[in-house]
Amino acid sequence: MMRTLNICMAVTLSIVWLAIGAQARETKQKMKTEKQAFGKLPDGTPVDLYTLTNANGIEMKVMTYGGIVISLKTPDRNGKLEDIVLGYDNLQGYLDKTPYFGALIGRYGNRIGKARFTLNGKTYQLPKNDGENTLHGGLKGFDKVVWTAKPVKAKDGAALELTYVSKDGEEGFPGNLSVRVVYTLNNKNEWRIDYTATTDKDTVVNLTQHSYFNLAAGGAANNLGHEIYLNADRFTPVDKGLIPTGELRAVKGTPMDFTKPMTIGAHIDDNYDQLQLAGGYDHNWVLNKKGNSLSLAARVYEPTTGRVLEVSTTEPGIQFYAGNFLDGTITGKGGKVYVKRYGFCLETQHFPDSPNQPSFPSTTLKPGQKYATTTVYKFSAK
């Protein structure tokens, strides 16, 4: 009797053990990082494409040019995987014309007023690429350089390391800046981005990611039905060049109030000074937080597909850009025409123009210090 019981137990245990082993193997097989060639720059520099897949089948394609995420497939409420980011089918599209689709942005994400700043008494002149101002790092920012890529081990998921050394004086910024960005697609269905940088001279740094999302995966002609929540009681109003005035304005009672979920379309065309100046939402919100812990910044829900995107960050601000400048002149992936407000961006960041705004959190990086920020985009559906 006892003996039969023991045998039964041993058999059950072995089956459980085998099942766990098989599951682990299956998870491992699903989780992978693959590399392929993706074309060449006009000067012959090769560009590679990496495909990261997590254990649940979420798939992200990243190219070494600009660290650009060219596709990101996540499930809707019925488990259907679809691409939720804007971009092109091939490298040439990105070389010809792109409003920063999917790109890594540096050295300075967002705008620097009058294309200059002063640090330690010295004024640095930057290229003007947005009226009188510098936008997203200048004429050849980090979105237009080829990064060195290497798959790296992650505890729970597939990960890719991207590195780039920006030379002292590049685009007018001081210091040799060594940048490392790790994209991890983990099995909690999160795309985690860890940014680090060091310098050999005092400089300014503000790195971000410029993916344009449409959680309806191209099912609608614009993003106006997406519901947005922003964990921010204040935002930084701007002038007509979209440079912050220095004020931190309360969102309460204005169309900028996303402290309760509201569709993008509900008030975007209201007759409110800030919306008129920017042509819609294109502002930095001041996140409600103490210190620089990783905390929830935004949540987006798309009712027709049920997709939810949650953004957490260690950064103090987030630029919510509603794709106001998309105007139908770009034909993207699968022949889709990107009309006004087709995609939206949630760019975690320090505030725009911080190098010229002493009251804003500092973006100065000194030798011996380490710039380190983290942003997590989490995908789910309900």
Ligand code: GLA
């Ligand atoms: C940023 C800016 C926008 C616009 C886009 C690119 O998000 O805030 O004003 O310039 O980049 O088109």
